[in-house]
Amino acid sequence: MSYPTDYHKILGLRTKSLCTTCAQAGGFGVNKRICEQASGGYVESPEDTGDNRYKAKVMLGPDRFAPRLHDVPHEELEAAGIRGLIIDLDNTLLGFRETELAREHVDWVARAHERGFRIVMVSNNFSTRVNTLAAQLNVACFPNALKPLPFGFLRAKRCLQLRRREIAVVGDQLFTDVLGGKLCGHYTILTEPIELKDFAITRFFRFFERLMLRGKR
Numbered sequence: 001m002s003y004p005t006d007y008h009k010i011l012g013l014r015t016k017s018l019c020t021t022c023a024q025a026g027g028f029g030v031n032k033r034i035c036e037q038a039s040g041g042y043v044e045s046p047e048d049t050g051d052n053r054y055k056a057k058v059m060l061g062p063d064r065f066a067p068r069l070h071d072v073p074h075e076e077l078e079a080a081g082i083r084g085l086i087i088d089l090d091n092t093l094l095g096f097r098e099t100e101l102a103r104e105h106v107d108w109v110a111r112a113h114e115r116g117f118r119i120v121m122v123s124n125n126f127s128t129r130v131n132t133l134a135a136q137l138n139v140a141c142f143p144n145a146l147k148p149l150p151f152g153f154l155r156a157k158r159c160l161q162l163r164r165r166e167i168a169v170v171g172d173q174l175f176t177d178v179l180g181g182k183l184c185g186h187y188t189i190l191t192e193p194i195e196l197k198d199f200a201i202t203r204f205f206r207f208f209e210r211l212m213l214r215g216k217r
């Protein structure tokens, strides 16, 4: 089954990848109702067959991959209806235990502010480090967030005063940033970790991350 490349615009949707549930069954990648409406026919999805394995894939699949935050064009986010960003700190903005932010990230955040994006930092790291680096970027921050639990994301959303689909979560970890962002209904972008050195617990999860993302990056 083939579809026009701009089907999401025809259907009045912001992006092509809102959901992967029916894409796996050869549908639009939006949802079953829209598939039926657009194609005029029934499209079998894993949901219909009782196969629940797709749920884990959906919850742990980022909407977009990027090598670094500054590789994501502002225009692309605007086109996807994103107006706010929740950004992770460690290994997303700077390496583990580094204290100096990369010039590219400082410039990217400054340009994002100029374009009207609202940005907050949500980190599992302790307060002093997160506060210092957030101040350098001129953004609010929520340290000790216990991601993927939703508390930090909910506080960030309140701070941004945007709807959940207008917010993108950017981070380097599948099981904290992406999973937490998905649980809260945000657009998610998974970046490459800046360095492999990290907390022992993070290194443990990286192993499963590699399994989940095999052949996807």
Ligand SMILES: [Mg+2]
Pocket: 088, 089, 090, 091, 092, 171, 172, 173
């Ligand atoms: Mg991180």
